[in-house]
Amino acid sequence: MPIRAPARRDWLAQVLRLGAAGSIALALPPLAGCARDEPLLRLASNVWPGYALVHAAQELGRLDARRMRLIEMPAASDVLQALAAGTVEAGALTLDELLAARADGLDLVAVLVFDESRGGDAVVARPGVRDLADLAGRRIGVEQSAVGALVLHAALRSAGLRLEQVEPVVMTVAEHLSAWREYQVDALVSFEPVVSQAIALGGKRLFDSRSMPGAIVDVLAVRREVLARHPVGLRRIVSAHFEMLARWQQADARLLDSLQAQLALSPAELKQAYEGLFLPDLVANRQWLGGSAPLLQASAESLVEIMQMSHMLPRRPPLDGLSSVEALPQTLPSADADRGAST
Known part of the structure; x- marks a missing residue:
């Protein structure tokens, strides 16, 4: 896979100015006769x-x-x-x-x-990268998403690094492991199961979302x-x-x-x-x-x-009616539900 050009730093530059702002029964019954009038x-x-x-x-x-x-x-x-x-x-x-x-x-x-x-999103680095501060000058694979930006921002901030001191490389999560195997990056900002897979290939966890509650x-x-x-x-x-x-x-x-x-x-x-x-x-x-x-x-x-x-939203989204409890069951399901039920 050809390596992509380093990410434009303006994608994350504003994030790095945020400072602290970045830390923000009934058993299920058998299904016969269920919801026959509802579409797929x-x-x-x-x-x-x-x-x-x-x-x-x-x-x-x-x-x-x-x-x-x-x-x-x-x-x-x-x-x-x-x-x-x-x-x-x-x-x-x-x-x-x-x-x-x-x-x-x-x-x-x-x-x-x-x-x-709470740890499922992480920065994983090669064994030669000693700690977060050692990311200076390194190529870091990261998705161009708010989550990728948040994790990278928090990791760099904890190490006292600026975005200009690293080389972000934009790639989809589907490309993370191949980039890792082909030594195209020195570290990844990724999530499970890629984090565990990269660790199994010799990577080490330097930072994760336990430091970013909520x-x-x-x-x-x-x-x-x-x-x-x-x-x-x-x-x-x-x-x-x-x-x-x-x-x-x-x-x-x-x-x-x-x-x-x-x-x-x-x-x-x-x-x-x-x-x-x-x-x-x-x-x-x-x-x-x-x-x-x-x-x-x-x-x-x-x-x-x-x-x-960080210029990831064209406009402020409406937040009214963001969530609904209509789909939540009235009681907790039981772990002892009929496990042999079928369709």
Whole structure:
């Protein structure tokens, strides 16, 4: 793969001026006879541990493939394009991606918080890079996204470095491992499972999102009209996610096998990948999405300021109606649900 030219520094230059501102039951029942009057519900996502529980639910027979289709895409940009084109009704996105879509006029609503990154996004470097300060003069692979900018900004700030002292190289996350294997970069700003895969290839973690509490959040976003068109389907998907979360907490063998296969990680790497995530339960999701002061609203307001100052938003997005609790189940799913249910 030919190496791309170093990223234009003006993409991140404003971010580096921000200073401290950058730190911002019922068991799921069998599916027979479910939502027969609702049209097909299509959900798109890229590969990320926080999204993998829903895909595992489908593999384990907890979602009706006749009524719901889960589509894996190479990158979040593809998910956004599919949502904008109307070829899918729902998509797994980071909060910054949702905000960018709303700024462009796409009325998306968050109906589930999959996870908050607490180590799942990281800076990984080659063994010859001693510490963050040693990134000076090095080539750093990074996605041109708000999350990439935030992580790189925070890492450089903690090392006392300026953007001008490193060489950012813009590439999609799909290119990260090939660039790493071909020695085209000295470090990566990336996320799981790439972080664990790069570490398995000899990399070492220099910095991660544990130092950035609340800054990186992944959500299930839907077009607003989907809330009324697919109420049963959305509740089914969200409930399936919580059922898989309960199974994860009990180290269910079938679930672990599914996640390892999806993410191409060994058991040890899988454990490490999820250690970098906080997976909110139903109670926490209600705090994130509902009430008079949703946590997601506060995170969004801080993130909008950062994105505008780093020229990642053409205009300020509307934040009214950013989230909804309509798809959340009334009670927590049980880890002892009928695991033999099928479509």
